[in-house]
Amino acid sequence: MAGLRVLLCLGALLARPGSADLEAVAIAEVHENVTLRCGSASGSRGLVTWYRNDSEPAFLVSSNSSLPPAAPRFSLEDAGALRIEALRLEDDGNYTCQEVLNETHWFPVRLRVASGPAHIEVNITASGALPNGTLYAARGSQVDLSCRSSAQPPPEVAWWVQTHRISEEFFGKNLSANSFTLMLMSQNLQGNYTCSATNVLSGRQRKVTSELLVYWPPSSAPQCSVEVSSESTTLELTCNWDGGYPDPTFLWTEEPGGMVVGDSKLQTLSPSQLSEGQKFKCVGSHILGPESGASCVVQISSPLLRTSQPMKTCFMGGNVTLICQVTGANPPARIQWLRNLTQPESTIQPSSRYVITQQDQSSSLTIHNCSQDLDGGFYFCRAENPVGVRAVDIWLSVKEPLNVGGIVGTVVSLLLLGLAIISGLMLYYSPALCWKAGSSFRGHDMGDVMVLVDSEEEEEEDDEDDKEDVAEEVVQETSETEELPKERGTHGHIHRVTALVNGNLDCVGNGLQEFQDESDGQQSDIGQEEDKPV
Incomplete structure (x- = not known):
């Protein structure tokens, strides 16, 4: 039946x-x-x-x-x-x-x-329930689970759990009711929890399975960013609020005013919707709170350009680098290099002579093997984003290289000329100083040199005046050389003495003494001749 x-x-x-x-x-x-x-x-x-x-x-x-x-x-x-x-x-x-x-x-x-079990009463003290009945608990929280059923005779109640790590795990059983507590909920405890009630008489069994999820909010604040789409000039607003489970929801509004722009993490705007200094606010909401949500604000602006050297010089055959820096651009600007404003759409393309490098919002143009005909003139750095366009010009002069060898030779020649002039002035105004300076530079161990020149005796009775002139010159020279005894010339005998003294003055004294003795001998001879009768 x-x-x-x-x-x-x-x-x-x-x-x-x-x-x-x-x-x-x-x-x-x-x-x-x-x-x-x-x-x-x-x-x-x-x-x-x-x-x-x-x-x-x-x-x-x-x-x-x-x-x-x-x-x-x-x-x-x-x-x-x-x-x-x-x-x-x-x-x-x-x-x-x-x-x-x-x-x-x-x-x-x-x-x-x-009789029974007709129904099972399951109670899980979770943080909340989703619209489909799925329960969720906050990570780190405490969860109490209990199961109760009525039957005749009293049923046997047991708990089972199945997670992504284990197929099924038995928690225990008891008559009529069973309960236990999970401390410090973690992601590993997320899964399906099943309570079973079995009539020990008839063997009839009923089960109730509850899915328990473990949620946690992001630990940091949301981050707003803006960039240009790679496929078009549209603007993409991005709100990143990572680190939580499940993913939060987002709402974009325009500030001030609060006009809703979109409700997704990534929001696209056309250039016609944009203006300088416009602000957009992203509000992120998580199922675990906070109730007011977390927010961030992004402001868009056109680029500003600056260059440290508006005028640059390059020598023919050399290299030169032009630098352009963009500031204040949000989203980041696209940087281009142009040669002439007459063809603004003709940009400089990278090649072996033109090397373009860009790091963040700084761009540099390096020109190799500069030429006056090809490379001299204005260069333009152009920055563009969906909000605006800016450009700055740099003047490049190409010159012939300088003769470095000639410049160095000229400088050396001028230095030597100046040294010669200074030496001449010192000789002219202070010969004694130069003499002493020369003696100090010469070593004291050098031999002393004295040269005596004895001129021939000339008897020129017809020209007595010339003899007197010569005698005066000899007397003047001997007076200038260490006050030597004056020469007396008689009968056309003239002694011209020239002395060069280096170093030791004692030797000079000895030489002068010999010269004086010789002069005394000559004077005695002259005296004897004068004593003779005429």
């Missing part, structure tokens, strides 16, 4: 006539139908009567047609079996089948009526 779950245990019947057989046990669930067998015999039977054994036997139904059943729910089937429909909890008890055939036989039956 559909829906009938009966576990019937029959004992051995008593062999002796008129005695009670071993009690059989039948188990059925409430609201179902059950059939209780009268012994183990089948086929035609004698008179069969069923009783309910409480404090006193109560008649239920009999095969004697003259005895109506105690209730319509009771009836007899083939071989005297008792059928009870729509079982109730009060039907649980002891029943006896009496058979009268030559002898009277008693067959006791124990009927157990099981």
